[in-house]
Amino acid sequence: MKFKILLASMLVIAGCQTTKETTQADTNQSKTVVEQPTNTPVETVVPIVPIIKKTQPVVAQLTPQQQQDVWDRIAMQITTKIPNNKRVQYYRNWYLNNPRNLEIIAQRAQPFLYYITEQVEKRGMPLELALLPIVESSFDPHAYSNMAAAGLWQIIPDTGRRFGLKQNSWYDGRRDVVKSTTAALNLLEYLNKKFDGNWQQALAAYNTGEGRVFSAIRKNKAAGKPTDYWNLDLPNETSSYVPKLYAVADIIMHPKKYGFHIEPISNKPVIAIVKPGVQMNLTIAAEFAGISTRELKDLNPAYRRGVTAPNGLNHLLLPINKVKHFRRELAQNRNASMITHHHRVKSGESLGLIAKRYHSSIKTIQKVNKLKTTNIRIGQSLTIPASPISLVNRQHRVATHMEVQHYVVQSGDNLWNIAHKYKTSVAKLKQLNSLSKNTVLHQGQRLNVSTIATSKKTAANHKTIHYKVQNGDSLSVIAQRYDISVAEIKKWNNLANNKYIKQGQQLKLVIDRRKVQA
Secondary structure, X not given: OHHHHHHHHHHHHHHHHHHOOEEEEOOOOOOEEEEOOOOOOOOOOOOOOOOOOOOOOOOXXXXXXXXXXXXXXXXXXXXXXXXXXXXXXXXXXXXXXXXXXXXXXXXXHOOOHHHHHHHHHHHOOOHHHHHHHHXXXXXXXXXXXXXXXXXXXXEOHHHHHHOOOOEOOOEEHHHOHHHHHHHHHHHHHHHHHHOOOOHXXXXXXXXXXXXXXXXXXXXXXXXOOOOOHHHOOOOHHHHOHHHHHHHHHHHHHOOOOOOOOOOOOEOOOOEEEEOOOOOOEHXXXXXXXXXXXXXXXXXXXXEOOOEOOOOOOOXXXXXXXXXXXXXXXXXHOOOOOOOEEEEEOOOOOOHHHHHHHOOOOHHHHHHHHOOOOOOOOOOOEEEEEOOHHHHHHHHHHHHHOOOEEEEEOOOOOOHHHHHHHOOOOHHHHHHHHOOOOOOOOOOOOEEEEEOHHHHHHHHHOEEEEEEEOOOOOOHHHHHHHOOOOHHHHHHHHOOOOOOOOOOOOEEEEEEEHHHOOO
């Protein structure tokens, strides 16, 4: 009985220990008694806070065509992998060390780069080709090389004719920015097909001719060497041609990387083609457009005589914001597109006689003066447009003697005081203006005058070069290539009439400095 009571007591004590059991935590500090939580679950309420995601503003990516700067438009579309070899590095360093070069080029490219870029884009060609005039001509529209290559794209005469560029004594299509761009891109597309889509070889062929590049390829194949551009045995100029283009392209693509700034060019059209439909004197065209003659000639370097061509080639490139002004002035001036003479009818004269004197026609004089019949009266003032023949003669006088300037007669003027003012003679004024002995000047009349000072400029505009005769050359071929005469070549080189030239011979040539690439 005692045993049962004792056992029951022990069970009670054990039960108490189970409900309030303690454990000791073994730490480096003094012993701490940790009380274990009871088995009764405690329900905790956590408030739900909605998560609001901030939406980032969507920045629209501008397309190349939406860029403000044409250089950026080009850079965004260059997909050609530019190699970083020694040749590219050399020319890249040269351009970076000579920033003035690209600064001048950017100024010259202002009127033309947008147009050229558009043409390259339309054809789906590599956009670095829009930069090719930098390598070819430094974007100088008057550029002319010792090998007779001319214009922005430096096209030689034979290639120009082959690709549809007309060349005559009035007009040289190789200097026509619009026509030559079309011809150059046609040539590049043709070469790209010839070289199975290899643009580097096509560019080399553009520079030196496809025959020489094919010859270099065959030579490397025979020797078991690679036939890519970088391994071909080509002339020094051609070996540096593609590296120059790639160096410029790399700088245009990464200006910040190289710490380089190039003058921006507005990504919008700045020039437009105008077709007046009549032969025009460029000085008058410039006046109608409200720009300087120099600016007009820089936009239209294809015209060789200061006038557009008489055979339908009379289109003009004008600043787009001057087109309306030009058309309005042309209309208001009754399409008087040429330099004019003012003639006062004398006793015994007829329209036929006057037309013959000025190398004009009765119909032309009637049209300009709004004459319904051929009847004229003594003392009547007629406006006579200068004819192409008289223009040629005038241009010849300018080239060989003096540079002609113009003077508008003021009240009280006479031939003597005008001649004295311009340091010339009355006889010379009469000759330049086809004036008779008893001519009476009238206010507003336009006279051609010349000065001694300007005559010195003609010689300064010429440059002497030494040309090495090539296989197949003749005096006539060389004369045509450099826009000079056979007689002049013979004179400069003391050649007899029956003297033949031979390959390798050096000839002295005097050509217009304004046509020669610096």
